[in-house]
Amino acid sequence: MAEDMNNVEVSNFQVGDMLKGQVTKVEEKQVLVNVEGSKLDGIIPISELSSLHVEKASDVVTEGDELELEVIKVEEDALILSKRKVDAEKSWDTLQDKFTNQEVFEAEVNDVVKGGLVVDLGVRGFVPASLVETYFVEDFSDYKGKKLTFKIVELDREKNRLILSHRAVVEEEQEKQKQDILNSLQEGQVIEGTVQRITDFGAFVDIGGIDGLVHISQLAHEHVEKPSDVVEEGQKVNVMVLSVDRDNERISLSIKETLPGPWTDIAEKAPKGSVLEGVVKRLVPFGAFVEVLPGVEGLVHISQISHKHIGTPHEVLSEGQEVKVKVLDSNEQEQRLSLSLKELEEREQQVSANYELPEESTGFQLGEVIGDKLKNLKK
Known part of the structure; x- marks a missing residue:
């Protein structure tokens, strides 16, 4: 008789009907509910609990939970129900608004699958790998359980297709930041x-x-x-x-x-009287410009090139030639450096002269040779 009553009550429902039920038992692959306002039992298969893949029903619901459900099949003495379809119907309207308004929202990454990420928004949302970041990511395993901001880039209710992008949010933020910087510079x-x-x-x-x-x-x-x-x-x-x-x-x-200018503290870098190595950069009728420090060229006036009289600097110097110069004077403010080759030439001549003095003793050597020859003649 009770079974007949169940049959009668079951026949009162049709596929697509919405109802409420309280969870009475959570099994591994299904959930039993008591249909509100009746003594009927309803069954929610694990596949109808969530838009995501579920390993255990207890991951989604617990005993005593009140659920909104949709009838997806009417059997002789029980109703087959879906929580997933009700959640999805509610979600599509909200998601459509977010898509229309290009709203940015935060959601947790529920799973990492081949080719991207999965997000549960009442509907299964998919984030392709190319739409996760603005840069290449090799391994997405750290993203599971992570909260990210998203925009919906594709929505098709009929095909149950929802594509999300975190990259679009990042690019939008970067563009705004770029404009802010441009305006502030x-x-x-x-x-x-x-x-x-x-x-x-x-x-x-x-x-x-x-x-x-x-x-x-x-x-x-x-x-x-x-x-x-x-x-x-x-x-x-x-x-x-x-x-x-x-x-x-x-x-x-x-x-x-x-950067500090090359002429900053030139009096310390090139003190008066110091000897520096440099490269002849330019030859002009009145002298030669020699680079003695990066970005610092000093002038060797034609009168300071040689003790000999020269008509043009080209007679003794060539561009690119390495030379030693003596600092005569420096002026940081006017970025001027006076140099001399002649003064070093003078010193070199003195050093040469001093070095050559012992060689004058060759006169004694010659006398010794003549003396030896005379001795030989006497013999």
Whole structure:
């Protein structure tokens, strides 16, 4: 008789009906519920508990839980119910709003699968590997249980398809940060950056989410053959903002302008009377410019080139020639350095003269030789 009553009650329900039930027993692969307002038992198969793959029913529900359920099958004495379908129906409306408004929301990564991440939003959301970060990730195992921000990039209710992207959120934040930096930069401002990339014509420096170019001519005070000679990727550097083109998002930077000038403390670097080694850089009618320190050229006036009379510096010097010079005078403010070759030539001649004196004793040697010959003749 009770079974007949059950049959009658079961026949009152149809597939698609919504009802409430209380969990009475949690088995490994299914859950038993008591249907509210009746003495009927309902069964929720483990596959209908969640949009995600579930190993044990107890991972999702416990005894006594009140659940909203949908009838998916009517059997003779029981109802087959789904929690997953009710959750999904509720979620689709919310998700559609998020998609329409391009809303950013936070959710936990429930699983890591081949090709990406899985997120439970009442509907199974999938994050393809290419949409997780802005950079390549080799191993996603650390992402399980991690909370990330997402945007919905694809939603198809009929196909039960929901694609999420964390990368889109990061890129949006980076773009906003870039615009904020562009708007805040001022010419002459000095900031810290990191060398990101080196090219033949200079180095790109990250100044907080946006790159600026340090042209090769702005890397150092001295002439630079290759940017890699003076900077390396990952290096922290101070840069001065030379110009900002906000429309084209181009920033010109200088490392050179943040460094002490080559003429700073020149009186200490090249004291009066000191002897320095240098390279002849330019020859002009009135003398020669010799580079004695990186970025520091001093003038050897034509009158200080040689003790001999010369018509032009070209007679005794050539560009690229290495020479020793004596510092006659220096002026940091006017960036002027007076040098002399002649004064060293004078000293060298004295040293040579002193060195050659013993050789005059060859006169005695000659006398000794003549004396020997005379002795031989007498014999």
